[in-house]
Amino acid sequence: xxxxxxRQKLSYIAAQAADARLNVExxxxxxxxxxxPQHPATHGTLRIIVRLDGEQVIWAEPSAGYMHRGYxxxxxxxxxPQVTTLINRIDWLGSFxxxxxxxxxxxxxxxxxxxxxxxxxxxILFELSRIANVSLFLGDLGxxxxxxxxxxxxxxxxxxxxxxxxxxxxxxxHPNFDRIGGLKDDLPAGWxxxxxxxxxxxxxxxxxxxxxxxGNEIFQSRTRGIGVIPKEVALQYGLSGANLRASGVDWxxxxxxxxxxxxxxxxxxxxxxxxxxxxxxxxxxLQETREATKIVDQLIDTLPAGPIMAKVPRIIKxxxxxxxxxxxxxxxEMGYYVVSxxxxxxxxxxxxxxxxxxxxxxxxxxxxxxxPDVITIxxxxxxxxxDIDK
Amino acid sequence: xxxxxxxxxxxxxxxxxxxxxxxxxQLRDVLGDALLDSLVKPGDDxxxxxxxxxxxxxxxxxRDVVGCDYFCFLSAIDWMPSPYGRGEDDxxxxxxxxSTEIRQGYTGGDTRMQVFARVRxxxxxxxxxxxxxxxxxxxxxxxxxxxYAGANWHERECHEMFGIGFAGHNDLxxxxxxxxxxGYPLRKDFPLLARMVKPWPGIVDVEPLPGDGEDESDV
Amino acid sequence: MTASLLAVDLPYxxxxxxxxxxxxxxxxxxxxxxxxxxxxxxMSFMQSRLGPMEAGPYGSLQLFAEVGKWLQKEDLSPERAxxxxxxxxxxxxxxxxxxxxxxxxxxxDDYFTNFDAGVFYMLAVSSISVLGILIAGWSSANKxxxxxxxxxxxxxxxYELPMVLAVVGVVIQAGTMxxxxxxxxxxxxxxxxxxxxxxxxxxxxxIGFLIFMIAVQAELTQAPFDMPIAESELxxxxxxxxxxxxxxxxxxxxxxxxxxxxxIASALFLGGWGVPFSWFGxxxxxxxxxxxxxxxxxxxxxxxxxxxxxxxWVRFSYPRFREDQLQRFAWKVLIPLALINIMFTAVxxxxx
Numbered sequence: 034x035x036x037x038x039x040r041q042k043l044s045y046i047a048a049q050a051a052d053a054r055l056n057v058e059x060x061x062x063x064x065x066x067x068x069x070p071q072h073p074a075t076h077g078t079l080r081i082i083v084r085l086d087g088e089q090v091i092w093a094e095p096s097a098g099y100m101h102r103g104y105x106x107x108x109x110x111x112x113x114p115q116v117t118t119l120i121n122r123i124d125w126l127g128s129f130x131x132x133x134x135x136x137x138x139x140x141x142x143x144x145x146x147x148x149x150x151x152x153x154x155x156x157i158l159f160e161l162s163r164i165a166n167v168s169l170f171l172g173d174l175g176x177x178x179x180x181x182x183x184x185x186x187x188x189x190x191x192x193x194x195x196x197x198x199x200x201x202x203x204x205x206x207h208p209n210f211d212r213i214g215g216l217k218d219d220l221p222a223g224w225x226x227x228x229x230x231x232x233x234x235x236x237x238x239x240x241x242x243x244x245x246x247x248g249n250e251i252f253q254s255r256t257r258g259i260g261v262i263p264k265e266v267a268l269q270y271g272l273s274g275a276n277l278r279a280s281g282v283d284w285x286x287x288x289x290x291x292x293x294x295x296x297x298x299x300x301x302x303x304x305x306x307x308x309x310x311x312x313x314x315x316x317x318x319l320q321e322t323r324e325a326t327k328i329v330d331q332l333i334d335t336l337p338a339g340p341i342m343a344k345v346p347r348i349i350k351x352x353x354x355x356x357x358x359x360x361x362x363x364x365x366e367m368g369y370y371v372v373s374x375x376x377x378x379x380x381x382x383x384x385x386x387x388x389x390x391x392x393x394x395x396x397x398x399x400x401x402x403x404x405p406d407v408i409t410i411x412x413x414x415x416x417x418x419x420d421i422d423k
Numbered sequence: 424x425x426x427x428x429x430x431x432x433x434x435x436x437x438x439x440x441x442x443x444x445x446x447x448x449q450l451r452d453v454l455g456d457a458l459l460d461s462l463v464k465p466g467d468d469x470x471x472x473x474x475x476x477x478x479x480x481x482x483x484x485x486r487d488v489v490g491c492d493y494f495c496f497l498s499a500i501d502w503m504p505s506p507y508g509r510g511e512d513d514x515x516x517x518x519x520x521x522s523t524e525i526r527q528g529y530t531g532g533d534t535r536m537q538v539f540a541r542v543r544x545x546x547x548x549x550x551x552x553x554x555x556x557x558x559x560x561x562x563x564x565x566x567x568x569x570x571y572a573g574a575n576w577h578e579r580e581c582h583e584m585f586g587i588g589f590a591g592h593n594d595l596x597x598x599x600x601x602x603x604x605x606g607y608p609l610r611k612d613f614p615l616l617a618r619m620v621k622p623w624p625g626i627v628d629v630e631p632l633p634g635d636g637e638d639e640s641d642v
Numbered sequence: 643m644t645a646s647l648l649a650v651d652l653p654y655x656x657x658x659x660x661x662x663x664x665x666x667x668x669x670x671x672x673x674x675x676x677x678x679x680x681x682x683x684x685m686s687f688m689q690s691r692l693g694p695m696e697a698g699p700y701g702s703l704q705l706f707a708e709v710g711k712w713l714q715k716e717d718l719s720p721e722r723a724x725x726x727x728x729x730x731x732x733x734x735x736x737x738x739x740x741x742x743x744x745x746x747x748x749x750x751d752d753y754f755t756n757f758d759a760g761v762f763y764m765l766a767v768s769s770i771s772v773l774g775i776l777i778a779g780w781s782s783a784n785k786x787x788x789x790x791x792x793x794x795x796x797x798x799x800x801y802e803l804p805m806v807l808a809v810v811g812v813v814i815q816a817g818t819m820x821x822x823x824x825x826x827x828x829x830x831x832x833x834x835x836x837x838x839x840x841x842x843x844x845x846x847x848x849i850g851f852l853i854f855m856i857a858v859q860a861e862l863t864q865a866p867f868d869m870p871i872a873e874s875e876l877x878x879x880x881x882x883x884x885x886x887x888x889x890x891x892x893x894x895x896x897x898x899x900x901x902x903x904x905x906i907a908s909a910l911f912l913g914g915w916g917v918p919f920s921w922f923g924x925x926x927x928x929x930x931x932x933x934x935x936x937x938x939x940x941x942x943x944x945x946x947x948x949x950x951x952x953x954x955w956v957r958f959s960y961p962r963f964r965e966d967q968l969q970r971f972a973w974k975v976l977i978p979l980a981l982i983n984i985m986f987t988a989v990x991x992x993x994x
Binding site for chain 1: 685688689690691785786789793865866868869958959960961962963964965966967
């Protein structure tokens with residue numbers, strides 16, 4: 034794609050020019066603009082300070098922390114089951130996915146394994162939260178770029194998924210359903226049938242989105258070649274999820290780890306894209322949503338019967354040790370490093386969130402881009418403030 | 424953690440075993456006696472601990488020799504037990520006696536605080552957790568920013584939360600907290616202010632819902 | 643104007659009063675109907691929701707509710723803003739709309755003015771709103787408004803040219819710049835000797851029509867050309883700091899201008915207030931029956947609604963262009979196309 038190569042060359046030159054401008058000591062030009070913390074474009078209270086020369090950014094710096102809630106300190110005074118209520122709220126759009134790595138880490142330390150049915154249902158809910166999260170991303174992508182219609186379809190179809198999650202867990206946004214050793218409860222009757230129908234609707238939604246938004250020439254010209262992240266830079270910064278795969282790195286924690294989730298029982302394709310630009314990231318997430326619906330279908334077909342909960346003592350004391358578990362969350366790689374001292378609660382929990390690393394690349398990435406492209410890049414990187422700020 | 428029994432003589436050799444031992448060996452070849460301790464969980468994970476002055480060299484070894492090109496995270500652990508316990512003390516009574524013994528976790532340690540980082544190799548599909556002591560009298564370690572560009576923000580957060588300096592990082596501003604914030608929140612002697620302001624009302628025993636077995640892990 | 647309708651000789655002051663009333667009604671009715679029909683209802687239906695349903699039957703009085711809401715808000719202005727200019731800016735934009743509607747003919751005798759340089763006047767006056775937008779953005783003492791104002795300056799001036807050039811084709815074909823004459827020419831014209839549908843210039847000037855509609859979309863800063871407003875980046879662009887009555891003026895001006903440009907486009911391209919004269923056996927403007935003075939505005943109104951529908955439909959569907967992309971589009975695509983259109987029109991006019 035020579036057009037892409039040209040654009041890459043242009044953006045490289047623009048970045049160099051931006052650096053050169055910054056090195057000039059006489060700062061007679063340039064306007065400092067605050068994008069955020071209150072802004073329609075940022076998914077929450079993120080503040081990005083940009084220094085502009087006309088419409089071009091010569092220096093950008095995100096200033097996170099407006100939503101810092103001190104989770105790592107709070108986990109030290111919680112018991113293990115209480116921590117799930119906290120970490121639900123890190124990535125609040127796909128919140129079941131936040132609980133899973135922590136529960137898996139605790140189970141690893143306790144050396145128990147959830148029964149097969151619980152693992153299966155965990156995986157189903159995990160993928161449902163991925164679909165809920167990314168479908169909102171797809172709608173919001175349109176709004177950032179000016180297309181105000183797709184977001185309503187996204188919300189409409191997301192409602193189905195949220196209803197499903199509510200039907201199973203009792204909470205649309207914060208299910209708090211995972212327990213050490215299994216799940217809180219079994220699925221209600223008729224849930225599996227309804228899930229299959231909803232997955233069909235969501236596949237239609239993905240096709241609709243592809244036609245309405247991704248096929249649009251204006252969308253393509255706004256996103257192709259914008260915000261290119263080369264593979265080595267992505268690895269160095271620890272980008273994860275769709276951002277990493279859009280730069281051509283074939284890495285998916287669902288396939289490349291053997292966690293006690295049901296991914297080894299299903300076939301799914303790991304999508305990658307060689308370009309590394311905004312279009313690649315957005316397109317990739319669309320494909321992953323469609324793939325997630327297929328995964329859910331396969332999981333429903335192969336759901337085993339059995340108990341939901343392993344034999345776990347009433348008062349949970351996790352033995353002494355350290356464990357690290359990370360999973361392929363909707364936003365990227367989310368992991369928990371749990372240090373336990375044999376107590377009722379953890380000694381230290383390090384929460385590794387995907388958006389923290391994803392946004393750390395912003396100062397490097399935003400040099401020399403135009404102001405509208407800043408919005409496009411932020412939209413395509415896709416972060417949730419709770420994920421950055423913990 | 425799938426256990427594959429290969430044969431009677433090979434039941435202990437789980438798949439992936441040689442891989443992680445090999446990593447430790449590679450690091451030992453490069454770092455020599457700066458590699459203080461290691462722990463391998465077969466088929467699962469590997470921890471190493473290095474001497475503080477070899478922190479950057481170990482990072483370089485991991486990146487160049489072992490092939491860990493993906494930077495996961497960098498943070499610190501404060502091994503001192505919290506003098507506030509679990510934040511459930513009754514404010515009207517004097518605080519109870521608590522053990523102040525500092526016991527480090529995997530791969531040991533000699534100091535109160537340790538930095539630890541995790542890097543991963545995409546090709547080899549393994550990750551390595553690396554730790555180093557932070558000397559109690561001079562809490563500075565080398566910065567990894569020249570090795571992994573992503574370490575920038577992680578070191579800023581670590582500095583603001585634990586007070587550990589990073590030599591070579593020229594911009595250790597606060598990440599989350601306001602610039603004028605005093606103290607280092609994630610240290611154990613920094614109290615959880617929410618519990619200071621409003622003391623913990625005590626554990627409320629939640630009655631299990633009808634139909635729950637005794638195996639329910641409600642507290 | 644209404645003299646012939648009522649067969650009564652009205653004094654000049656009465657005629658002027660009717661003109662003013664008519665102008666206000668024309669502008670506000672256009673704005674109101676477009677806002678309700680398209681912004682509230684059509685946009686909602688396209689987005690699979692119902693839109694306002696509470697105020698009045700099917701939400702028809704929502705517009706009055708909105709007006710009332712905006713009117714009762716506090717009249718703010720930023721502390722460091724240039725107060726006089728800040729307050730003047732919305733009025734300039736609205737004034738240009740009223741000036742524009744003065745040349746639109748609504749019937750054989752329903753016109754505010756009928757002078758020979760109607761098209762020329764219309765194109766000149768439509769640039770006044772650019773001034774209003776610019777000073778709104780600059781005087782707001784807000785960096786986002788400033789960015790919006792600067793973007794608007796570049797965009798609106800760039801898209802003036804395609805608009806002018808597209809209309810030139812119509813003028814060549816009609817042979818006159820008088821809007822009333824252009825309408826009559828369309829309705830008395832014939833296509834290859836068949837006068838069944840007259841000769842609406844949308845058929846022969848199809849490229850000109852397209853360019854005009856695109857340029858109008860850009861002149862109104864509607865998506866895909868809404869970089870100056872760019873809701874997700876600039877909050878509201880040059881309108882950010884306005885609230886209350888002043889914002890209402892911007893809002894009304896925006897949709898009134900949509901309506902007025904749709905009226906102008908229907909007059910220039912779709913045959914205006916008329917139906918083809920051959921349907922009723924008229925052969926010139928003097929032989930038109932009087933009831934056409936009442937039917938004319940209605941026909942004009944419905945044609946306006948069709949064109950406004952097109953404008954709004956594109957607005958709700960497309961993402962927005964980046965500033966340099968839309969400049970490139972105007973200068974490298976639209977203007978050459980318009981020039982080619984003029985060339986062909988001139989050649990064919992001389993040949994045929």
